[in-house]
Amino acid sequence: MNHRDGFTVERIEARILDIPTIRPHKLSFGSISRQSPVIVQLWLKGGACGFGEAATIGGPSWNEESPESIHHAIANYLAPALVGQDGGGFEAALTRMDKACKGNAFAKSAMEMALIDAVARTLGQPAWQLLGGKVHHSLPLAWTLASGDVERDLQEAQLRLEQKRHRIFKMKIGANAPADDVAHVTQIARGLQGKATLTVDVNQAWDGNTARRYLPQLVEAGVSLIEQPVARWNVEALKGLTATLPGALIMADETVCTPQDAMLLAREQAAHVFSLKVAKHGGLLRTRKVAAVAEAADIGWYGGTMLETSLGSAASAHVFSTLGGQHHGCELFGPQLLVDDIVESQMPIAEFALQLPDGPGFGVQVSLAQLDRFDRAREGQSPVHIDMGRKATTPATV
Ligand code: MUC
Ligand code: MG
Secondary structure (H helix, E strand, C coil): CCCHHHHEEEEEEEEEECEEEEEEEEECCEEEEEECCEEEEEEECCCCEEEEEECCCCHHHCCCCCHHHHHHHHHHHHHHHHCCCECCCHHHHHHHHHHHCCCCHHHHHHHHHHHHHHHHHHHCCEHHHHCCCCCCCEEEEEEEECCCCHHHHHHHHHHHHHCCCCCEEEEECCCCCHHHHHHHHHHHHHHHCCCCEEEEECCCCECHHHHHHHHHHHHHHCEEEEECCECCCCHHHHHHHHHHCCCCEEEECCCCCCHHHHHHHHHHCCCCEEEECHHHHCCHHHHHHHHHHHHHCCCEEEECCCCCCHHHHHHHHHHHCCCCCCEEEECCCHHHHECCCCECCCCCEECCEEECCCCCECCCCECHHHHHHHEHHHHCCCCCCCECCCCCCCCCCC
């Protein structure tokens, strides 16, 4: 068998896990109490096995893909497109997957992740080596306060400050009336004044007028970074806020998925920062492409999460570790929100920063016993699991 034969993709399997969260996690569109990552296992002819992951939040509530659609796309279209092919050509593999299946970025990201892990393990190299080399050894790590309760949020923040794990806190807002959200954020901001940085994620909940009215109040309270305040299509409102809101940065999340989205936002000067997420960009290589547009346009980046286990978080950490340009830390805290993990040991956190992993592949050892333990096929869980709760309906006036 020559060297390249060893990279031939031999077999691919995917399964959905169901892992409870340590507490309900409340976002603008509902409250989740479990995560359902799809885990891909990919074997190369040379014997190496790689793992990939794609996680959504609240089934298809965050965007179009759900664990079930991801699993379906992989089993029926993406895996058949790669089996028997050269796994060492990552771009060619992406092209084959694009030909077999339009869109489905999350599903493709899990596949590409497993491929890169397997090839890196075959070569005995960390994935970051194949992605251009490491420029960061650690990144400041944010924690999201999303219990929905002021006392509980403050207790969580206080504990994490004492443990020296986090001093950037992100609040998920948009589920309540805007004035109530502002009051909640203001209370937390007072409690954390001088000790931590506070950011918010509105997850598209507000219209332009509501954002223009209430964001200055959040800035006044001490919020320094505002993520996706308006619907993902509302580039005009993002542009206006980016140009006129003093004292805080506007970060695009749901609006920036493809490199073309990134180009549009760059051309329109409609964001100060991009939240990068391996899943929504369709893989590690495409994350680098979006990051390249950001760097060229003097836009900062933030290492986002879809609340993955340590597997997906480590893969994200590998690509984030290779990125230049201005950054605002990361929020790869998914493993801490889950009751348990699927790897033997987690990435360390020290001095408020995630220590970026080394070791072959993504540098984490996946436990097959843990995969079996949380496997949906074994647990027989129902797919839908989100509490949609009460939704704010009153539009703002200016
Ligand atoms: C998002 O929109 O950023 C990340 C952290 C969290 O709590 O939710 C996610 C999704
Ligand atoms: Mg977000």
